[in-house]
Amino acid sequence: MKALYFDEKLALRNDYPIPVPTENEALIKVTLAGLCNTDKEIMNGYTPFRGILGHEFVGVVEECHQKNLIGRRVVGEINIGCGECSFCRKNMKTHCLQRKVLGIRDKDGVFAEYTTLPIANLHMVPDEIRDEEAVFTEPLAAALNILQMVDIRKQDRVVVIGDGKLGQLIVRAISTTSCDLTLIGKQKEKLALAEEFSQTRLFDKNADLQNHFDIAVDCTGNKAALLYAGAIVRPRGTIVLKSTYAGNIECNPSLWVVKELKLLGSRCGAFAPALHFMQKEKIDLTKLIEKTFFIADWKEAFETAFTKGALKVLLKI
Numbered sequence: 001m002k003a004l005y006f007d008e009k010l011a012l013r014n015d016y017p018i019p020v021p022t023e024n025e026a027l028i029k030v031t032l033a034g035l036c037n038t039d040k041e042i043m044n045g046y047t048p049f050r051g052i053l054g055h056e057f058v059g060v061v062e063e064c065h066q067k068n069l070i071g072r073r074v075v076g077e078i079n080i081g082c083g084e085c086s087f088c089r090k091n092m093k094t095h096c097l098q099r100k101v102l103g104i105r106d107k108d109g110v111f112a113e114y115t116t117l118p119i120a121n122l123h124m125v126p127d128e129i130r131d132e133e134a135v136f137t138e139p140l141a142a143a144l145n146i147l148q149m150v151d152i153r154k155q156d157r158v159v160v161i162g163d164g165k166l167g168q169l170i171v172r173a174i175s176t177t178s179c180d181l182t183l184i185g186k187q188k189e190k191l192a193l194a195e196e197f198s199q200t201r202l203f204d205k206n207a208d209l210q211n212h213f214d215i216a217v218d219c220t221g222n223k224a225a226l227l228y229a230g231a232i233v234r235p236r237g238t239i240v241l242k243s244t245y246a247g248n249i250e251c252n253p254s255l256w257v258v259k260e261l262k263l264l265g266s267r268c269g270a271f272a273p274a275l276h277f278m279q280k281e282k283i284d285l286t287k288l289i290e291k292t293f294f295i296a297d298w299k300e301a302f303e304t305a306f307t308k309g310a311l312k313v314l315l316k317i
């Protein structure tokens with residue numbers, strides 16, 4: 001099968017073996033896959049992963065012992081826990097130390113014609129959700145995870161820093177709390193995409209926003225934004241970190257100590273609330289698609305996806 005394999009460099013292989021599902025797994029024919037900043041960070045050395053890249057997808061089950069799944073459209077949670085450790089038993093498989101992660105850690109990903117996942121990771125896609133929307137389930141779940149981790153009340157002033165792909169989803173997710181929401185970004189066209197859901201502000205480092213917000217969410221992927229978030233959040237406020245970085249941040253954390261800030265990392269989220277969100281809120285996520293490429297044109301797809309300001313790039317498999 002065709003597969004985009006990463007081994008220090010990314011290359012399209014035409015003769016990669018079709019994966020063989022284990023007894024608990026399904027073989028899934030990938031329909032559409034999404035490029036994500038995590039893919040770029042992996043290519044920059046964020047993890048020592050070697051294998052087929054890609055973790056955001058929608059596909060159709062082709063082989064599986066649970067016969068009612070065959071032929072069904074599915075999306076799949078990307079963390080595969082050992083099933084036995086204390087985290088797995090507490091339903092926190094995203095923190096299992098032995099976990100495999102689709103296209104990120106010890107498990108071939110979805111930039112390929114076929115992939116496999118445990119049946120327990122799969123969610124059937126309701127008919128009214130199109131493939132072009134379903135492919136957003138994973139990043140949308142990550143955005144909605146913020147609502148599980150932080151109690152956002154109507155009277156809270158919340159700022160999302162970063163108007164990119166993830167920031168756009170986060171704004172849509174947080175807007176459902178009816179809080180006082182602001183998106184700060186550097187690109188007018190991207191801010192315009194969020195106006196329906198949030199107040200927007202072009203980033204201006206001289207604007208007087210010191211101590212203005214109760215909660216700040218950083219999803220810029222830009223190391224400087226963390227310090228900025230620390231400045232614009234009020235004492236005893238909360239900073240939610242959504243960016244992963246290849247490399248270190250050098251800074252003096254005294255400001256956070258003095259202001260007694262809460263720093264909260266937030267990663268993956270559950271898929272069921274994300275699918276439910278798409279059904280209920282009827283927000284057109286396809287507006288967040290930059291362009292769809294065939295897998296053969298992967299080079300152009302990656303170039304487009306990682307151009308500054310690009311929205312979601314999809315690969316048609």
Ligand SMILES: [Zn+2]
Binds near residue numbers: 036038056139
């Ligand atoms: Zn992703």
Ligand SMILES: [Zn+2]
Binds near residue numbers: 081086087093096099
């Ligand atoms: Zn485990």
